[in-house]
Amino acid sequence: MKFLIVDDNKFNLFIMTKLIAEIVEDSHIDTAQTVDSAYQYFLTNDYDLVITDGDLNNNITGPMFARLMLNKKPDQMIAGWTDCTTKKEEFSHVFKLARSSENQCMVWQKDINEVSLHHILAPHTLGMRPRSHMTQDSVLSTCST
Numbered sequence: 001m002k003f004l005i006v007d008d009n010k011f012n013l014f015i016m017t018k019l020i021a022e023i024v025e026d027s028h029i030d031t032a033q034t035v036d037s038a039y040q041y042f043l044t045n046d047y048d049l050v051i052t053d054g055d056l057n058n059n060i061t062g063p064m065f066a067r068l069m070l071n072k073k074p075d076q077m078i079a080g081w082t083d084c085t086t087k088k089e090e091f092s093h094v095f096k097l098a099r100s101s102e103n104q105c106m107v108w109q110k111d112i113n114e115v116s117l118h119h120i121l122a123p124h125t126l127g128m129r130p131r132s133h134m135t136q137d138s139v140l141s142t143c144s145t
Helices: 010-023 035-044 062-072 085-097 114-124
Strands: 002-006 028-032 049-053 078-081 105-108
Touching (some): 002 010, 002 035, 010 114, 035 062, 062 078, 062 085, 078 085, 085 105
Parallel strands (some): 049 078, 078 105
16 A cells, blocks of 8 residues: 655654554555645655645645645545644545545544554555554554644
8 A cells, every 4th residue: 555644744754654554564655744745746656545734834734735636636545634623624624525435535633543543544455464463552642733
């Protein structure tokens, strides 16, 4: 499964990359700290899932970036990744306008653990690692900036 993770915070990128690598066998993960580099990756690659932060500290927000991606590739699976209530609402609005299904576009909390991520990704991939090593306590928190 191929992923693009977009976040201006290096720590958040590191944590999400580690979580996905732990859960999805043979995953390929690209990361970007800017919308410009993320959009170049997006245009030149086909991703199974793009995970984007809600506040990218640029002239464009995560929901705006999601809309841009859906305009270009309407079937793209996207996860908005934020704790901000306003950004969650903006992501939901963008996804509704694009008529995206819940399985195609979703909004995740910044605090996410292996078990939660496993449940989220399970319907979308067969290359999942067994959950035997995961417990509800295996939480890796990220900081939102």
